[in-house]
Amino acid sequence: MDSVGPQLRHAGLNLEDDPRESRHQVESDVFGFWIFLMSDAVIFALLFALYGTMLGARAGGPGPADEFKIGSAFVETLILLTSSFTFGMTSLCLKRDHKPQxxxxxxxxxxxxxxAFLGMEIHDFVTMVSHGATASRSAFLSGFFVLVGVHGLHVTFGSLWILVMVAQVxxxxxxxxxxxxxxxxxxxxHFLDVIWVAIFSVVYLQGLIVPGGGS
Amino acid sequence: MSTPRRRRTETLPYVIGYGLSLLLTSIAFGLVWQHVLSGHTALFAVLGLGLAQILVHFRCFLHIDLRRNSLPDLQLLLFSSMIIALMVSGTLVVLINLHSRMMGP
Structure with missing residues (x-):
């Protein structure tokens, strides 16, 4: 029983109980999933680039300062961060063979x-649309809804996946x-959480910074 | 099986990661919310804090580190970062150039 070794690599696995071959199988399966995540990261990165280039293209429509609410962005962030932590606890439970409950x-x-995160996000979107800030209003708003919406879709499918896993367990x-x-x-x-960190920094906080006289 | 000591070394990254990410998030939101900084200074501070938080997430939640057995993951990550940097900077160059040609005075 090696002390703190390879089994730390993917918390959630009882690697020390598994035969060497299945250990390798798991490692290559997980690596394959990493490749998928990275291709997903490329999609998000390009949506970020698109959003960045569309920032000025408001066509006289509402801008970030009119539409973004820092309070709800903060609460959404807290919710998502906490969910990442609770998923970490899930992984540890899986590893330690507690009761399945x-x-x-x-x-x-x-x-x-x-x-809860999705509910808040949908509520934000609906409020925006209700006073005319729709995706078709300006290129800026199209970029915003595509970027944040694609993240929201990922969270939706992640939630579905959690349901499937509850059933499988x-x-x-x-x-x-x-x-x-x-x-x-x-x-x-956890990857979705990383994307959200980029979203709240690049979209919400960047949009709400006071232009000010600072250099 | 799992000794209390090993349990602690396994739980610790999640607790530290959660604490650090809450801290970094609060600082970033606080800076903008309370108008502590403005303009470019605020922008760079927010982006820097965001980058730091992303590193914390990779280290604590996704278990990427410099140890030998997570090296393939790290290499994949660095390669993808390179691809992303190329594609994003290319997009920015092309679109900003186009913008200045079409929307310019």
Missing amino acids: RLTLWLALTLLLGL ATLGRDAKVKINLIRLSLFW
Whole structure:
């Protein structure tokens, strides 16, 4: 039993119990999922670039300072950060062979936080649309809705995936496949959090900075 | 199986990551909310804090570090960053150039 070694690499796996071959299998499966995540990162990066170039293209429509609310962006951030933490706890539960109920509980908590985030985001979008800030109003708003909307879609599918995993844990228990799906889902969820950090910095905070006389 | 000590070394990254990300988020929002900084200074501060937070997330939540067994992940990450830098800077150059040609005086 090696002390603190490879098994730390992907929390959520009882690697020390698995035979060497399945360990390698898991590593290459997870690596494959990393490649998917990176291709997703390219999509987001280009949407960010698009948003950046459209910042000035308001066509006389509302700008960031009129439409973004720092309070709700902050709360959404807190919700998403907390959900990343609860998913971390899910991974640890998976690894430590607690009762499946505890694993499901953390998963359900993460799902609730994800849904709360989505609810707030939809509410924000609806308020924006209700006073005329629709995606077709200006290139700036198109860029905003595409970038933030694609992230929201990812969270939606992540939430669906959590539901599927809750069902899999309930019916299949925690066999190797369920474990590796949960590891993939954890990477996906933490990755969405990273994207959100970029969104609140580049979109919300950048848009709300007072132009001021600062150099 | 898992000794209390190992449990702690496994839980710690998540707790530290959560704490650090809350701290960095609060500083970034505080700077803008309370108008502590303005203009370019604020922009660079916010982007710097965001970048720091992304590194914290990769280190604490996604378990990317400089140890040998996460090297392939790190290399993939660095390669993707290069691709992203190329594509994003290319997009910016082309679109800003186009903008200045079409919208200029």
